[in-house]
Amino acid sequence: MTIALNIRLDYDNFNLVSQEQIPLKGITGILGHSGSGKTSLLRIIAGLNANASGTVKFADTTLQNTDKNIFIKSERRNIGFVFQDARLFPHLDVWGNLQFAAKRCQSSRITIDEVISLTQIEHLQSRHIGRLSAGEKQRVALARAILAEPKLLLLDEPLSALDNKARSKMVELLRNINLRLDLPMLYVSHSVVEIQQLADNVLVMENGKVIQRGHVHQVINQLHESVTSSQTIQTSLSLKIQQHLPNFGLTQLGFINAQPGNPRLYANVVNKDINSHLRCYILATDISIVLQKPEETSVINNLHGVINNIQRLSRNSAQITVNACEQDFLVKLTRYSVEKLKLDIGKSVFIQFKANAIRSY
Incomplete structure (x- = not known):
């Protein structure tokens, strides 16, 4: 209908x-x-x-x-x-x-x-x-x-x-x-x-x-700029519940239709069944970019990706789109950080975000 x-x-x-x-x-x-x-x-x-x-x-x-x-x-x-x-x-x-x-x-x-x-x-x-x-x-x-x-x-x-x-x-x-x-x-x-x-x-x-x-x-x-704001710029995606880690208060998540070797993500414990899908989002302000793979860090989620877009939001901020594991992630940075890291389209980077950055409501 x-x-x-x-x-x-x-x-x-x-x-x-x-x-x-x-x-x-x-x-x-x-x-x-x-x-x-x-x-x-x-x-x-x-x-x-x-x-x-x-x-x-x-x-x-x-x-x-x-x-x-x-x-x-x-x-x-x-x-x-x-x-x-x-x-x-x-x-x-x-x-x-x-x-x-x-x-x-x-x-x-x-x-x-x-x-x-x-x-x-x-x-x-x-x-x-x-x-x-x-x-x-x-x-x-x-x-x-x-x-x-x-x-x-x-x-x-x-x-x-x-x-x-x-x-x-x-x-x-x-x-x-x-x-x-x-x-x-x-x-x-x-x-x-x-x-x-x-x-x-x-x-x-x-x-x-x-x-x-x-x-x-x-x-x-890809929300239109007239509708969105700095609080609503986010990466929207669905992930698959892999396993619960109750001793750590975490849930392990995987990308749907993941390729062999795709990394896992970790969120604060999610009350859903194994293999069920979790619709979730990550605010652009909760993701950071580093140039080298983080080795010793408390930030639990780290993904390798490539920058495919840079959009100026204001005089002081920019939105970076990083494709990682066949998923576009939106990142909001200061323009100072963009210049300091010499970020450009095609550049290989790592994005990182904490477990509590993956939100389901």
């Missing part, structure tokens, strides 16, 4: 214009600063903004065509929506909110009990909405949306009000739901980390237009 868009919506400060074919497989992230048009795009797909002109086609169904006066109302689009503020019915308890959604679904291929188990809200069923935490409200809102059995689920920054622990739990829940139900999702966020951990493919928006698109690692590793 795909969502085919050819739409326009005019605002005072910018125009939203989109001509996109979005494959609906897995989770597609929509990334951008506040005001870039992300939420408006979701609302048009959901049928919540009738002011947009143009066409919206979902699989083989035309949801909107202003030239032919076609507009299918939101409640008939079979598209679920999880809002940033949950929007639960405050006069009902959790069970009442779920029952409301279940009664409105005619097919009922999935039961309330199955959804409660899937979203891990068994202990919340009799809880009043006003007594739920932000993370609990979002899990209930997610369960309610799933009970409508949509063919597509839209999520508009549902984790923005959560702390890191609750956010990490929701990311795992969403991944599991996507896989278990084969439910495609469009996920809006301004957080590069959320998108990196959750999305399979990414659209990047700015001023009402899509400026980048592609696989999550590819897009984040």
Whole structure:
């Protein structure tokens, strides 16, 4: 399935214009600063903004065509929506909110009990909405949306009000739901980390237009300079869990499809099964460059590579791209360091970073 868009919506400060074919497989992230048009795009797909002109086609169904006066109302689009503020019915308890959604679904291929188990809200069923935490409200809102059995689920920054622990739990829940139900999702966020951990493919928006698109690692590793900042320049990659070293509090990681002789990496202990894949990132400021192979150093991860790009970021800093083990690593250095080490494209170097620099959230 795909969502085919050819739409326009005019605002005072910018125009939203989109001509996109979005494959609906897995989770597609929509990334951008506040005001870039992300939420408006979701609302048009959901049928919540009738002011947009143009066409919206979902699989083989035309949801909107202003030239032919076609507009299918939101409640008939079979598209679920999880809002940033949950929007639960405050006069009902959790069970009442779920029952409301279940009664409105005619097919009922999935039961309330199955959804409660899937979203891990068994202990919340009799809880009043006003007594739920932000993370609990979002899990209930997610369960309610799933009970409508949509063919597509839209999520508009549902984790923005959560702390890191609750956010990490929701990311795992969403991944599991996507896989278990084969439910495609469009996920809006301004957080590069959320998108990196959750999305399979990414659209990047700015001023009402899509400026980048592609696989999550590819897009984040080449993130447009207008979207990124020194805090979000990172190397996004997936690694394979090789073994746990509990005596040292470390997990040994390998490159997926590694060639014989490829070095191992070490991260702080990761709670995942052996041979499972870990989606992770390394901030550009956490990687350093040396010219000779480090022999006596406390920095545990060392890789040989070749510089394939140098980009000036500001008067004082530069971004170096080093290809090591067939993976591009982004490194942020001062321009003084670049000149001191005489770094240039094609130069052989070693990159190094600590175990705690490999982050999975």
